Amino acid sequence: MTQPLFISLPVSNVAASTTFYEALGFTRNPQMSDDSGSCMVWNEAVSVMLVGHAKWRTFTQRPFPPPGCADHMLSLALESRAAVDAMNEAAAAHGGTADVNPMEDHGFMYTRDLADPDGHMWAALWMDPAAMPGAGQ
Incomplete structure (x- = not known):
């Protein structure tokens, strides 16, 4: 379960x-x-x-992180590169920030990072494990 x-x-x-x-x-x-x-x-x-x-x-009474602080990043695996691009575009169109870090394309993995309106960071990623270096060995 x-x-x-x-x-x-x-x-x-x-x-x-x-x-x-x-x-x-x-x-x-x-x-x-x-x-x-x-x-x-x-x-x-x-x-x-x-x-x-x-x-x-x-x-909690712990302080909120200051604006612009990177206290964590959560990652969401998506089904395609196009879905990664679409999520980044949706973030920018709805009050968030697209591409808060440079886009990464490693062939087997493609990521674009975004932030929500409060600055919480998310990595939208697509990955093909079969194409990873050393896969199948």
Whole structure:
């Protein structure tokens, strides 16, 4: 049985962040969402909890990272290079930042990094394990 992973991210505007993640291909789970946060489903195993700052403060009093800080990067594997490009374009069109790092193309792996409206970084990637150096040896 696959165990679910819930990633919680503090966001300054729940509605805007919900719209952003929907544009990237996530689906909002209304049963686990309200005005203080949205549960955004990537697949049956991974969901992202977008939590407004006031609600976040009920979880921890640790300070928020300063704007422009790279405190983590999460990666999403996509089905094609075109899907990676489309996700990056959707990020830019919906309040995020596309290509926060230089695009990488290693032949067997293609990545473009983006940031959501609050600066949380995501790597959109496509990979062909069969084409990796040393594969099949």
